[in-house]
Amino acid sequence: MLISGQTAFVDCTVAVEGPAVNRDSHELKFTWTAHPPSRPAPNMPRALHNRLHLALLAACGLAPAAAHAEPAPFMMRATLDGEPIEGQPLAWNSQQMLLLGRDGALHEFHPDDAKNAKKSAPGFVPYSISEVAGRLHFEFGRAFDISTSAHFVVVHPRGLGTPWAPRLESLFGTLANYMTVRGFRPTEPPTPLVAIVFRNADDYHRHAAAGGSPLPAGVVGHYDPISNRVFLFDASDGTGDWGANAATMIHEAVHQAAYNIGVHRRFAEQPRWAVEGLAMVFEARGVWAPGPSRQIADRLNYERLDYFRRTGDQRAADWLVRLVASDRSFEVDALNAYAEAWTLSFYLSETRQQDYSAYLARVASREAFTEYPAMERMTDFTAAFGSDFKLLAAQVQRFVEQLP
Numbered sequence: 001m002l003i004s005g006q007t008a009f010v011d012c013t014v015a016v017e018g019p020a021v022n023r024d025s026h027e028l029k030f031t032w033t034a035h036p037p038s039r040p041a042p043n044m045p046r047a048l049h050n051r052l053h054l055a056l057l058a059a060c061g062l063a064p065a066a067a068h069a070e071p072a073p074f075m076m077r078a079t080l081d082g083e084p085i086e087g088q089p090l091a092w093n094s095q096q097m098l099l100l101g102r103d104g105a106l107h108e109f110h111p112d113d114a115k116n117a118k119k120s121a122p123g124f125v126p127y128s129i130s131e132v133a134g135r136l137h138f139e140f141g142r143a144f145d146i147s148t149s150a151h152f153v154v155v156h157p158r159g160l161g162t163p164w165a166p167r168l169e170s171l172f173g174t175l176a177n178y179m180t181v182r183g184f185r186p187t188e189p190p191t192p193l194v195a196i197v198f199r200n201a202d203d204y205h206r207h208a209a210a211g212g213s214p215l216p217a218g219v220v221g222h223y224d225p226i227s228n229r230v231f232l233f234d235a236s237d238g239t240g241d242w243g244a245n246a247a248t249m250i251h252e253a254v255h256q257a258a259y260n261i262g263v264h265r266r267f268a269e270q271p272r273w274a275v276e277g278l279a280m281v282f283e284a285r286g287v288w289a290p291g292p293s294r295q296i297a298d299r300l301n302y303e304r305l306d307y308f309r310r311t312g313d314q315r316a317a318d319w320l321v322r323l324v325a326s327d328r329s330f331e332v333d334a335l336n337a338y339a340e341a342w343t344l345s346f347y348l349s350e351t352r353q354q355d356y357s358a359y360l361a362r363v364a365s366r367e368a369f370t371e372y373p374a375m376e377r378m379t380d381f382t383a384a385f386g387s388d389f390k391l392l393a394a395q396v397q398r399f400v401e402q403l404p
Helices: 129-140 164-180 201-210 242-260 272-281 302-310 319-325 328-332 334-351 353-364 374-385 389-402
Strands: 007-010 032-035 075-080 083-092 097-101 106-109 114-121 144-148 152-157 193-198 221-224 229-233
Touching: 083 106, 129 144, 129 152, 129 193, 144 164, 152 164, 164 193, 164 242, 193 201, 193 242, 201 229, 221 242, 229 242, 242 272, 272 328, 272 334, 272 353, 302 334, 302 389, 319 328, 319 334, 319 374, 319 389, 328 334, 334 353, 334 389, 353 374
Parallel strands: 152 193, 193 229
Antiparallel strands: 007 032, 075 083, 075 114, 083 097, 097 106, 144 152, 221 229
């Protein structure tokens, strides 16, 4: 929703701008005062399901009315629509609050709708693995089993033999190690990571539609940044055949893990080529399997490489600038954009590892709930890789020609 007029900041009674806190009772009172705008307004996400594989934060915010965009240094507990809710306020203004729930989900609501709000803890405290498992058991019922690992809680049909949790955990470790050896410093996920596995495609699509987010036919899995969950279905028809599920699970699980270990920032707009490119790099067995292969042929995503090669004659000379400056390439020609995103990501991760990690870290440090205009995208990219796009495109092309 759009709010016209002046910037709204919180009139607070504690040391931070935020909901006013009664120091004795810990009750929160949402009061607001208007001040002249001092900087561009953070954008509040409203629709985050506009992509098949990854719903990135959309630029559909509350401009020109800005919000308090620094997380509150405490958790709050309240009643919302008759249900209890608890978490850390991330950003808010007089019309909207964004709250990070203890399960990792993002909640959006009008501050006045939060009844009996109280300060519940001095900082964010996530649910434990066992607490998340208990809540999921209540949510999905007896038709599903719950499996856990060090970082994951997986909901899957009762009796389904595929060891989803260990495989997700293994992939998580592989991604963390992949980034570490390239100079990136992964962080621990702020909450347990949840994956929901349905018995078949019908159940998967039925659940999405019931939740108000119907998916196009042919979608076989997705990561939802609002709930911070991965949704999949068992493509093996209950046989537990890992190969039937691997590609989709890996792609979506890499999205989830990357957004939760600091490779990407979940609540800041990220370049789609970088997000999708990394996930596609991991689709190659020589990358995702424990102990990555030393043979470059094993690390290739042949589907994307073949497409990039086959369409070379039609590729615009400035394709690299277009890919970096905006996400529009994915709307105009998705197959070509995916091929270009994999090619660029694979080239950078193989030949300029430190620069690649520095770029991802720079982008992940962006302010939450803000737009990412073309000029800023170009500035971030050139800071890591230089401004000679013609030279870089030629280097990428030579690299591709030398691949097996």
